[in-house]
Amino acid sequence: MENLVKRLGGRRTARRILIDWAFILPQLILFFSLTILPFFIGLPTVFTDRLSFVDTDVEYVGTENFTKILTEPGIKDEFLPALGRSVRFTLLNYVMVFAFGLSLALLMYEVGFRGGFFTVIYLPMMLSGLAIGFIATMLFSRSTGTLNLLLLDLGLIDKAIDIKSASGLSIILPLLAGWRYAGFNMAIFLAGLLSIPTETIESSIVDGASYLQRLVRIYFPQMIGSFIIATIFCLIGSFNIFDELVALGALYGNQEASFLSIVFFTYGFQRGRLAVGLTMALELGIPLLVVGVLLQRIQRRFQYDT
Amino acid sequence: MLNNTNVNNGDLVSRVSRQMRISRILIITFFIAYTLITLFPIYALFIRSFVGTKHATDLWLTPPPLEEASMDYQWGSLSVFYNLDSEKAKADLGIPADAYIQSRWTLARIAKEYDIPEQKIKDYFTPYSVYSGWIVLFTDNKFWPALFRTILITGLSLFGLNILSIMTGFGLAGLRRRDQMFVFNLYLLSAVVPLMMILLPQYMIVQWLLNLIPGYGVSGSTIRNVSQIAAIVVLNIKGGALGTMIYTGFISTIPKELGEAAEIDGASILQYFRHIVLPLLKVPIATLTVMVLPSLWNEFMGPYIYLDANNTTLLPLIQSYTGTYTTNYQVSYTGIFVSIIPLIIIYILFRNWFIQGAMSGAIKG
Structure with missing residues (x-):
């Protein structure tokens, strides 16, 4: 019986944590894709000769x-x-x-x-x-x-x-x-x-x-x-x-x-x-x-x- | 002997307190002078909105007097000095729209050519000598829509940022300290990452997303204009350290018993959030709002990059008045003055909130 209560309690906390993350995620996804992601997308570009956002002929040029x-x-x-x-x-x-x-x-x-x-x-x-x-x-x-x-x-x-x-x-x-x-x-x-x-x-x-x-x-x-x-x-x-x-x-x-x-x-x-x-x-x-x-x-x- | 020391002490105390009083008066005088100096540039901007190019090389500390228009003015120089919209002026004066007026023609010649009473022309152009900045700005058919878009973007961003940040704070408050700090540190990163490092790739991502919207490519279409404005709003509400800190801090102080009581009474998490947490958040909502309002209202770069020229906000519009060739700054000064007035009024009305925000922000860093 005690065990069951504990298990139920554990499940409830897990559910609660999931709900908490559901509240956090909308803004976090926006933040990640518009602040963190751009940084990592920009990073490889510095090793290329990309001229513009629409440049199709991009080559690797090292440093x-x-x-x-x-x-x-x-x-x-x-x-x-x-x-x-x-x-x-x-x-x-x-x-x-x-x-x-x-x-x-x-x-x-x-x-x-x-x-x-x-x-x-x-x-x-x-x-x-x-x-x-x-x-x-x-x-x-x-x-x-x-x-x-x-x-x-x-x-x-x-x-x-x-x-x-x-x-x-x-x-x-x-x-x-x-x-x-x-x-x-x-x-x-x-x-x-x-x-x-x-x-x-x-x-x-x-x-x-x-x-x-x-x-x-x-x-x-x-x-x-x-x-x-x-x-x-x-x-x-x-x-x-x-x-x-x-x-x-x-x-x-x-x-x-x-x-x-x-x-x-x-x-x-x-x-x-x-x-x-x-x-x-x-x-x-x-x-x-x-x-x-x-x-x-x-x-x-x-x-x-x- | 004892008595003597006491007298000396009294002397010292009164000397020190006199010194303190003098330094207090000096400091207060300094603050009065500094506040006057602080206000001077804004006052000067107001005055310069009335000073035309012709009088700009003279010092004006009050608006210059109206000057009656001379019939010797040439049409071309009027449009240079007054940023005159010649199409509109023609319509107002009853000159046919297809009539070609040479820029060297004087007002007298125009009066004769189109049979307009001289007084009518004089009356029409006289206000321009002082108010040309205001007339040009308020009759520019791009001004009012731009003002509307500025208000719209600011309002939507404030609303969205508060809602999303409250959700973040609500979620974070329930997490363990370690997870809390992880998310918070991510947001903190945005405060130290130099803007330029993410600006260019961010533009790439947003453009890529915008181009997925059908009909976005059609210039001037409603769908394009609306999506661009939506893009700015989304960029504004993506969150940062400030909102996260304010709401996590505040919601963490709400007693756990309140949540438990709500749960026992059968309230769902959403009901608890909506009916118990939200009403408690008036103070942090006001704090975050006054802290981000100036940067939202004054945003220039986002709208400058993402919005088309016919779909822009106030500041890029004002910037566009002074291009490569224009030298008429009167309209720009008027525009800048007009752009700062709404925010200054709000600041003065809610000054206590702003100051509280500034001081609490300074403590938390």
């Missing part, structure tokens, strides 16, 4: 594509400068994460959480990437940029900043990205700050620690989780930047806006160099993936530690 990216003049001359632009943008964007997000979080922590300020600071998160690109043009176009005209009027600059120039774009775009993600990053750092036990902070104040000492000894070590999250988001986001660049005319010949994402895109969709485009994406995607996963592992360990 030729990997060397082509770095050696073939036409490709190299586009890939390497684009790589440079993307890396420079990522680094500057990373600086902006701290210049905007961390500074704002530290300041807000001192005066207490203010919903009103937070609402406004978070507002640019509602803007599209395309809007950011157009706003960059609107503010910093050489002869018509509103901010250019304003700063010239006030005498703060004596020469207009040109969004179409290499130096203009490489400064303005990270600044606008910093402005857009200020609220997002501030939330990450503020969450880290708010999770610090107030007793440690109070006792450090009583012991006469200066603000700088408090930052370095108390705040930052307990915010490592926040630093890692902000780093992952910045890294992935910076390399994925696309819409902003399209708005700046990257697909219509604005060389300075031709970042890696644009090069992948044009090779894959417009130029008929599908295999080369995929190879580029893979060569950069894999290191990014590894860094992302590693950082995530570290972050989780910190979560368990605390």
Whole structure:
């Protein structure tokens, strides 16, 4: 009798588990076939000379594509400068994460959480990437940029900043990205700050620690989780930047806006160099993936530690 | 002696608290300044939607005044400056549609040629000096359908994503921790895989599937347009770490006794899901909705790749206003401004939800 109950119970649990999987599967199948599968379909293509999605004459070429990216003049001359632009943008964007997000979080922590300020600071998160690109043009176009005209009027600059120039774009775009993600990053750092036990902070104040000492000894070590999250988001986001660049005319010949994402895109969709485009994406995607996963592992360990 | 120390201490405390008060005031002042700076680009965008190409090299911090149209304007430059739809303008002014107007003809000459009162022409073109962006945008017969498609795709995606993610969360909550983590880590992968690595093969798969639909190949057909929109929605609802995390976390906290009680009362799993779990999920539904809404509304690349030009959403349409040759940015600025307004209104109305979402997302990472 006892045995029967156990068996029935076991069967019921098995049935329950099947039902649970039935609930999970619809989305998991979609996710698998549209995110995981594409990766494994794309993988073999990098060893071929496939030109487009409808190419019928596809041959195996070994690792030729990997060397082509770095050696073939036409490709190299586009890939390497684009790589440079993307890396420079990522680094500057990373600086902006701290210049905007961390500074704002530290300041807000001192005066207490203010919903009103937070609402406004978070507002640019509602803007599209395309809007950011157009706003960059609107503010910093050489002869018509509103901010250019304003700063010239006030005498703060004596020469207009040109969004179409290499130096203009490489400064303005990270600044606008910093402005857009200020609220997002501030939330990450503020969450880290708010999770610090107030007793440690109070006792450090009583012991006469200066603000700088408090930052370095108390705040930052307990915010490592926040630093890692902000780093992952910045890294992935910076390399994925696309819409902003399209708005700046990257697909219509604005060389300075031709970042890696644009090069992948044009090779894959417009130029008929599908295999080369995929190879580029893979060569950069894999290191990014590894860094992302590693950082995530570290972050989780910190979560368990605390 | 004792008394003396006390006085000193009191001094110190008041000095420190004065310092703190001053730094508080400084920080608040800084925040006021920063919020003004934050709002400036959006305000400037609004103003620039009224500034025509002719006046764009001047600084405008308020909309420029209306300028009466001059009869010396040439027809050709009007269409350049104002993005004028010349077919529509001809119809509005009562000029025969098949009439050929040379681009060098002035308005005065057109008035004489077609016997139109000068005042009528002036009245017609004067608003264009300031409102040309708004007029062109709102009279563009692609604008309203594009806005409708944006709302449709956003709405369907929100609905589908919530339903599928709730199902995922419901299923996962019942599984063992090990299986839970396996599925969750799969979804987490999508947060770290660089978009470009899967974009191209994903396009291949979706195109292959779309071409299986009979009649998809006919350009402009309803079946093609509907399937393309469906493809975007499916791509939007395929799920990710965020929805899985929110719902698994929340549903796991629902007491097991509730399920057992329902079972004893003879409720099926579906009835339990529909009548007991779903009504409890108002908070996580609101959280996920506000967290994904901006990215759905602002999606550009998906519609840009998958939708035909006559079947597109708002952002690709606005992007198409500035092609290789056009230099008239007024329409684009107006379009961009119009595209951000609905979301900003929703943001302000539901700001508490958005901020809660931002903060809880930041804690969980």
